[in-house]
Amino acid sequence: xxxxxxxxxxxxxxxxxxxxxxxxxxxxxxxxxxxxxxxxxxxxxxxxxxxxxxxxxxxxxxxxxxxxxxxxxxxxxxxxxxxxxxxxxxxxxxxxxxxxxxxxxxxxxxxxxxxxxxx
Numbered sequence: 189x190x191x192x193x194x195x196x197x198x199x200x201x202x203x204x205x206x207x208x209x210x211x212x213x214x215x216x217x218x219x220x221x222x223x224x225x226x227x228x229x230x231x232x233x234x235x236x237x238x239x240x241x242x243x244x245x246x247x248x249x250x251x252x253x254x255x256x257x258x259x260x261x262x263x264x265x266x267x268x269x270x271x272x273x274x275x276x277x278x279x280x281x282x283x284x285x286x287x288x289x290x291x292x293x294x295x296x297x298x299x300x301x302x303x304x305x306x307x
Contacts, residue, residue, distance in 0.1 A: 201227060214244030219251060236290050238262035240274050247277035254293075258286040 204211070204218050211218040219235055235246035235253045238261045246253035257266045266283050268274050284290045 213239070213241040214248060216245055216249035219245050219249035223249070223251075234290070234294070236287055238265065240265045240268060240278060243274070243278035243281045244276075246281075253278070253281045254290045255281050255283045256286050256290065257283060 202222060204222055206212050206218050211221070219233075223230060223233060230250045233251040235242060235249075235251055236256055237243060237246070237253065238256050238259045243253045243255060243265075255265055255269065256262050265274075269279060269281070269283065272279075282290075282293065284293060
């Protein structure tokens with residue numbers, strides 16, 4: 189993904205993961221850690237995830253979120269959202285097929301190196 193982004197002049201600053209401890213979602217710690225250093229303000233940030241806990245973490249940290257359905261987790265979360273099984277700030281999160289669709293929804297069509305050709 190990073191190479192495809194670089195081909196069009198974009199980049200990923202940091203990738204954070206949570207396997208245990210204080211970063212676990214739906215707590216906001218990992219999102220707040222990503223915002224440290226002032227690279228962007230919470231109002232400029234978007235957390236893209238495939239679980240309701242991702243959306244909850246974003247809401248707890250005060251950032252926007254988007255759900256992607258390109259995994260089994262994402263498909264299940266989308267069904268819960270559609271069925272009213274998620275409340276609060278996460279119920280209004282936009283749902284997209286994948287990261288490219290999120291970016292296109294926010295910024296417009298992607299250059300061809302970033303948009304995969306689907307069979």
